[in-house]
Amino acid sequence: MANVISKSTLFPVELTGELLNLVKGSSALAELSGRSPLAFNGSEIFTFSMDKEVDLVDENGAKSNGGATIGTVTMKPVKIEYGMRVSDEFLIASAEYQINILRAFAEGFARKAAKGLDIMAFHGFNPRTGAAATTLIGANNFDAAVTQTVTRTADANADVESAVALLTAAGHRANGIAAGLAFNGALAAETKSNGDPMFPELGWGATPDTLRGIRYRANGTVDYTGSTTKAVVGDFERFRWGIAHEIPAKVIEYGNPDNDATAGDLQGHNQVYIRAEMFIGWAILDPTAFALIET
Numbered sequence: 001m002a003n004v005i006s007k008s009t010l011f012p013v014e015l016t017g018e019l020l021n022l023v024k025g026s027s028a029l030a031e032l033s034g035r036s037p038l039a040f041n042g043s044e045i046f047t048f049s050m051d052k053e054v055d056l057v058d059e060n061g062a063k064s065n066g067g068a069t070i071g072t073v074t075m076k077p078v079k080i081e082y083g084m085r086v087s088d089e090f091l092i093a094s095a096e097y098q099i100n101i102l103r104a105f106a107e108g109f110a111r112k113a114a115k116g117l118d119i120m121a122f123h124g125f126n127p128r129t130g131a132a133a134t135t136l137i138g139a140n141n142f143d144a145a146v147t148q149t150v151t152r153t154a155d156a157n158a159d160v161e162s163a164v165a166l167l168t169a170a171g172h173r174a175n176g177i178a179a180g181l182a183f184n185g186a187l188a189a190e191t192k193s194n195g196d197p198m199f200p201e202l203g204w205g206a207t208p209d210t211l212r213g214i215r216y217r218a219n220g221t222v223d224y225t226g227s228t229t230k231a232v233v234g235d236f237e238r239f240r241w242g243i244a245h246e247i248p249a250k251v252i253e254y255g256n257p258d259n260d261a262t263a264g265d266l267q268g269h270n271q272v273y274i275r276a277e278m279f280i281g282w283a284i285l286d287p288t289a290f291a292l293i294e295t
Helices: 013-025 028-032 088-092 095-123 156-169 181-189 200-205
Strands: 043-050 068-075 078-087 149-151 176-179 214-218 229-234 239-243 249-252 271-284 290-294
Touching (some): 028 095, 028 176, 028 214, 068 271, 078 088, 078 095, 088 095, 088 271, 095 229, 095 239, 095 271, 156 181, 156 229, 181 214
Parallel strands (some): 149 290
Antiparallel strands (some): 043 068, 078 271, 176 229, 229 290, 239 271, 249 271
């Protein structure tokens, strides 16, 4: 029987808080957008818009219908997990040592979960395989859902201006940029007519929180291998993400929980297995509020 450190019981409060903070700190999307409550079975987010402008009515004049459009976007959680084998000496170590191992594992899992959120929501990939996860994610990702695109040129600043123009034409305002690392470097290399850097705050690979007054994050998840996307410009209030289940971790003593035929049975190799899982979901509320800069 598995020795469960925490099956339905949560980590101590300080560990859980650190996990959630690290998740946000390692994800471009989490930093540019808001976290929303997410039910385990998924959540429906209502979208509401008024179709026309207000009506100027003459004295004794007739009023007309303005109309409204109401829709829903489903934010459905998917399960992500990470596990690793460790020596069964872990079980007889001191409580302090065990907590240190679990803390290190929790920090690593949080960082991987944050990176995974970006990879899944930006590109629709399974983070481990790098392959499209169409059966689980479908078109719920920027690469598939966003149709406004700018073809990458030698002028990165002009590319951003073109993306902003697309958003303006669609009635949206850009409040954030998620840049791939290569695009971040291209912006850093832009110069003014006198040779001075156009964005000195990007020097030496720096990644400021804002650029020209809007939020900015550079992350290698944006230009992830296999995707043509180099940057995403948009209104990130139109993106939501959430965690539907707290982060349990358990220590498994028996069997072959990672289905690794080469590694074999845990007991046969004096090992135990530590696993953490998370149910996480996201939704692009309005794809027209974003533009992709891509090759």
